[in-house]
Amino acid sequence: MSKLKCKLLVLGAGPGGYVAAIRAGQLGIDTIIVDGQAPGGTCLNVGCIPSKALIHAAEEFEKAVHFTGDNVLGISASTPSLDLSKTIAWKDGIVGRLNSGVTGLLKKNKVKLVVGWGRMEDGKTCIVETDDGPVTIQAENVILATGSVPVEIPSLPYGGNIISSTEALSLDKVPEKLVVIGGGYIGLELGTAYAKMGSKVTVVEAMDSILSQYDTELTKPVAASLKQLGIDVLLGTKAKGVTDKGDALIVENPDGEEQQLAASKILVTVGRRAKTEDFGLEGLDLTMNGRVVAINDKCETSMRGVYAIGDLTGEPMLAHRAMAQGEMVAEIVSGMNRTFDKVSIPAVCFTDSEIVTAGLSPDEAKAAGYETKIGLFPFAANGRAMTMEAESGFVRVVARADNDLVLGIQAVGKGVAELSAAFSLALEMGACLQDIAGTIHAHPTQSEGFQEAALKALGHALHI
Template structure:
């Protein structure tokens, strides 16, 4: 077994891992980056965020072409070449992964391919296909991410998919059941519906995208219920593969048994910590499999750090990258910590849904009094002129201090628009400060300022809200 020594061993080459490795190298540290796959980028780049957004863009083009008939512009039905679409997706991923390879080499990072297992408090065994390596490290960063959660009792069958299988786009089923009405499930539904599949969605909670406020999801739901068969507050019972499909029983308000050509299980993800050999440190995850850390991303062993999905929700790439930078900077001696007020979330559906900070239901649970401004996109000139009137912008201000605590947007490009709200929350902006910031007209961005105007009382684009009783 080959033996190497390094200052910082980073386990996992996803967004959090490669960011940590690159930042540590930029700060003058010797870094060994260990990734079990042949390409950097992890789930997000290779089989998650990037391929799904590439396919979602194709779905958006198909939908926009169809809806253009409302403006008097008519296109013929699209001809879809799956092989070309798959190749385009692969090219996008390849371009980005090659870019990461270049950045990694330019930083003189010692890159190892294989599965890493702790064998001691300062040693790792890296087992690759051709050779094994013993890595001696001073500090280590665990960035192994997560994997799709598997429902117990579901049989193994090629027609029962996880998100990775769905994104492979090997076949277009006539009827697809999606178990889970969260972000992943809805994004996959949009892709396959655009390609001609009949979609059924089952969600055990009372609404789609359960973490978001109901009124934020409602515009999307009103659109989707005309296109999909949606069953909320419903559980999946038996799943039985048959010769002519997969038989699934649904248990809820409308109990039934149906057959589908494919079933996608999209009920969430779980941290990937089981095979790391944490007992050798010793280090033990909590009952949910997450590794507890402090604001410096340190575990109970100060020289062992953890970032990203393995440390807890939300399991988002942009959270992991920021934590990766924090861990690298702490190791380099900087006095920093991971202390964000908010972490924005985005569902890349059509319309998109994005939110940041406190939601209304969280405020209610915590007993926080809010002043709410909610501006309908049906009153936005830019939204109406671009056919994007299905949407709403919402701003939530603390009644006592007046500062922005949370915001949500449902509408076209909501994922791009939410960041003004995110910055405003971080800076403690008030409704007056937001509304007095001049926004270009006509834009979708100004709808957030209108939501703030509804709270400070200066709104003129809709009727002013009724005065609050003192």
């Protein structure tokens, strides 16, 4: 059995793990990173990146279809077709380039990549099963970055026509009828994409609303888009199982009656859970916070020298949170005094329309005991949005009533994901409404909606 030693072992090469390893390498720390799949984790390989590629392709195809009929832009096009296998190959090419990029950065910063599935024997020892046999790694410090996996419904095990988001990103053809179980962001992102590519999509959601983590004001434009795309959304409906042939989903409607929904594919997207199995967690003496690993503001666990980051530590399960944690822990291991004290971790839902949230929503601010001022500016009054045929949606700013300190910023609309950095920066810098209102925003851009929302909260919006 081969044996290696290092100052820092990173278990998991997802966004949090590889960023931690790269930063550690930059700081001169002897670092080994372990993963059984290509660097990048779920996000790069079967999550964030490939799903956005598929969403983009679907949007482009929908545009082509739109221009075959009458439209206000006067564009005329012949009937388009979609070769999904070619789309998937293009998506895979992007993933491959990014995989190679991460591998190159690890090598550049003298981080050793051990390819194989690692299992912790104790807080300092990891045994990795590689193609060349087992490798034992002894480390002074360990970062657990094992990520998360899709939640499986016991009565609907994956296989055959029942697929997870991973399989949905690699289909060889567009399913004629796609039933999506779960009205959260993953289900609606992929369901919308396939609807734009020609699938008849039905969304089954057990709760009484879609995207339950957002308020109705934010989800209303998304619901309108789903309807326009011909997507049927069945709320208060529970998935029970499949027919013997696997060609239909059996559901229970709000009245308690069973019905069958014909399906070429059944996509299960009822959330993700921390990956706590198959890496030796049971052999570590770690305090748990429910089903996730408990950490403090330095990402330290209850074992000295063992850190945990990303999805393994619970919500919010976001790649950029894991990245920030990974960078911080690498610096702590190098001797720096760091703590994780982020005012804002933005979240983006890449539906149609897109949703961006940063900081507190109006309801969350109220629950926290704040009296607030709220400014909302609709894109229907924004020149750039008009020229993009993107008048649905708005920007909303939530601020304290006593001193105008901004507590949260939200937006819904076409392309608003790109406003997330401005929203987070304002919160991290402790901006007041006057700071945003007094910053000159380029015209014509959608970002003007941010300035106008701040002006509205101050009582003098200029364009509404």
